[in-house]
Amino acid sequence: MYNKYPERLTKTCTAILVCFSVFLANAAEQGSSWWSPGDDRMFPKFSEYQNASGKFGIINTAGPIDTSKHPFFSAKGPNGRACVTCHQPSDAMSLSVPTIQKRWQDTNGKDPLFAAIDGSNCPSLPQGKPESHSLLLEKGLIRIAMPWPPRPFNGKPVEPEFSIEVVRDPTGCNLDPEWGIDSPSSAVSVFRRPRPVINIAHLMELPHGVPPFNNFFFNDAMPLPKGPDTGLTVPQQLMADGRGLTPKYQATDAALTHLELFDALSNDELEEIEAFERQIYGAQSFDNLAGDLTSKESPPGLGPQALVISPKARLGNNPLNKIFGEFSMWESTDDESQETQQDKVKAFKASVARGSEIFREVRFYISDVGMYNDKGLGNPFKRSCGSGCHNTLSMGMDLSPGFMDLGLNNFPWQNRRNDLPLFKITCRDDVQPQSFLGREIYTHDPGRALITGKCTDVGATMTQQLRGLAARAPYFAGGAAANLRELVDFYDRRFNIGYTEQEKADLVNFMRTL
C-alpha cells in the first residue's frame, strides 16, 4: 500500500519551510534587525524599519539587489566592517545611539562597529570596556583622525593659517604618543556622527536657480571644487567638513580609515557603491500617530516617494514649495479635544502642519554665526529655519552650501561638553580672523579649517539634511542634542527665539515625520 504519510510530511515540511523563508524574507524586508557585513540578504525595492516614532522607509529605485557580494555590504578590511556597519538601513543609513547600545549588549562589545581604530575613544585605550567607547555608546560619535598639518585639498597645497594646541583631552587621543598631534602620524582626533547615506542623489546635484552660485561657492565667490575622480564641479554637501567631494572619494577615504583597508577599493567596487548610494531614497514612511505618511491623504512632501519625485537642489523657500511642500490638508481649526484616538490623530496632524509653518515662517535673528552671517548675508540675518539655513526643497539642506558654526564647536558654546577634546586655535596676524571670535578660538572641533587651513573656517561644519530624523538621534555633528526637543531647545537658546511650548512641540512633531 502506498503510504502517503511521508509525502504529506514532505509537503508539510516544505510548506513550513516556505512559510519560514517568507517570514525570514519579510523579517529582512521589515529590517527589524542589524545588518552585519556578509549577511547576504536581498536589499528590497521598498523596505521599512521600525523606530520609536514609526517607520523609516527606503525606496531602492533600481529594484532588489543581492547584497552577498556587494561592496557596501561586504567586509573588506581586517576589522570586519563594511560600509553598512555605520550606515544602517534601520537608522536612516546612519547610526542611532539606541541601535549602538543594543549592538553592544547583543555582542558584548565585540561587533566590528566597536573597532579600536575609531569605534573607541582612542585605539590605545583598553578595548572592550564601555568607558573606552563612551563617545560612541553615549553620543554615537566616531573618531575621525584628521592629518595635521592638512593634506593638499582639491589638488592644492594647504598652508594652515593657525596653530593648534590641545587644551583638554578627555579621550587621551590628541596627546597620545602614537595617535596624537605630536605623534609620527600627527593627527587631530575629532569626534563626529556618521552622516546618513541616503538621498545622496539630492546632495550631489549642483544648486539650481541661484546664479552664479550654481557653480561658485557662496562664501568666497570662487568656483566650487571638482571631483578628483570625475573632473566635474561638485557641491560640497556630502561630508561634514566637505573633504569627500564625491561618493567614490568618500568611500575610498572611509575604506582606508574606518575599514582599515591596506589597498584602495577597486574602481568597479567604488562604482557599485556610488550607484547604490544614488539609487536609495529615504524618509519616515509611517508615524505611530499620523499613520501612513505615504497615503494620498498625507502631505505630498512626506514619505520616501517625495524624494524620488522631487526636483533636486532647488530653493524651496518660496510660496509654492514651502521647503517640504503643502501641509494644509492636515490643518485643523477645531478644538483639539483628545478624548478619542481619532481626536489624538487629528490633533497630531494639526500640530505637524503648524510645525511646518513655524519652520518656514517664524523668523528670528540669526546672529554671530561664523561662515554664515559673514558671507554677505549681514549680521543679524532675520530668517526662519526654512528660509535661512534649511532652504533646499524636500531635503532641508542649505543650498548655498552652508558650512557654519552655530555655537556647537566653538566657544562660547550653548551646550557645554566635557566629553570632547578642547583645542586652542591661534590664527596668524596677517590673515582674516574668524568674524566673531577673532584670532584666538577655543573649539571642540576645528571642522572645515582642518581641510582648508583657514582661520575663518574654524569650527564650521556642513548643514545636514533633515530626512529620517526620527531614526537617527542624536543630532548635530557632535551629537549635542539627544532628541528633537533638545535640538529645538538648542536653537531657541542660541538665537533667543522665544518659541512657546506649543511651538516647540509642533516643531518636534513636524520634524519627526520627515
Added chain:
Amino acid sequence: MRVYPTSTTLRVAIVIWSCLMSQKVLANEHIAFVACPIARDIGPQSDVCFIAEYNGKTYGLFDPNGYNRPMLKHKVMVEGEVIDGEMVCGATRIKGVLSVMREEISPECNQILPDDGSVQTKNNNLFLRMPEEHRQRAFKLMAEVADNPEASLQEAIYDPAPFPPVKPPYVRQTLNLHYPFNSKRSSGPELRKLLYLIHYSKFSGGHFLVRSYQGASRLDNGDVMEEKSGMAQERADMFAELLTELGINKKGFTIEVQPESVMATGVEDWKNRRISVELNPAE
C-alpha cells in the same frame, strides 16, 4: 587696515582740504565715513535693514553690488553719493558701496532697533522678482495645489537661460569688478558679467588683459584708509585662479598688478579697489 596719523601741518592742510571738500560734498553730495551699523527690525515677515548715523544724520545702508550687507560687531565704511528724497530703511539713501571692516571686531556695534512700524516692508514674494514666464508658471502651480498637492513639490525656480551664441563682428570687451575694502570676494552680479565675458571669448578668441588695483579711501574726517599691503596681488592671484578654473589657459591672459594704492580723493575712492578686464578678440 592702516589709518595714517596726521602731523600738525598735515592737519591744517586736511582742514583746508576738508572745507573745500565739504563744499563739494554739499554740491555733489559725496560722503565717506566709518561708523557702527545699526540694524532696524521692520516687521515679522522681513529681514532687518541697516542704517548708520554720521554727523547728526541717519543714512540707510543699501548695497547694490550683491551680498555685502553690514554686520553688527563690525564697523562699516560707507562711500557714496547722498540721494536726497530717496529713503532706505527709513533714512536717506546713499548710492555707493559698503565695506564691512572685517579685520577688527567692534563689540560696541550691537544695536537693533525694534520695529516701530515706520518703515514699509517690501513684498518678499520671491516670485514677483522672477521673469514673467517663470512667474506665471509658479502662480499656475500654486493655483493647482488645492486639487493636486503634489504640485507643491514641482520646480518653481529655474536656472536662467544660457547665454546666447555670440556672432561676429567681435569687439573689445571691458569689465570692472569692484571689491569691498580689504576684500577679494567678487559680487554675484559682477561674476555673472565675467561669466558672459568668458562666454564671449569662447566665440571671439583673443586675450584677456587684467589689471589689479588696491585703493585708499579718504574719509570726510580727513582720515585716509589704505588697504593692506599686497591686496592688489591677492586680488590678482585670486583672479588668475578664477580664470584658470573657468577654462582660460594661462597663455590666454596677462595680469598686471598695481601694488601701490591709488591715491584717495574722497570722491568715489571705492572705484579704485578693482580689477579691470579687457578682452581683445583675436584678429
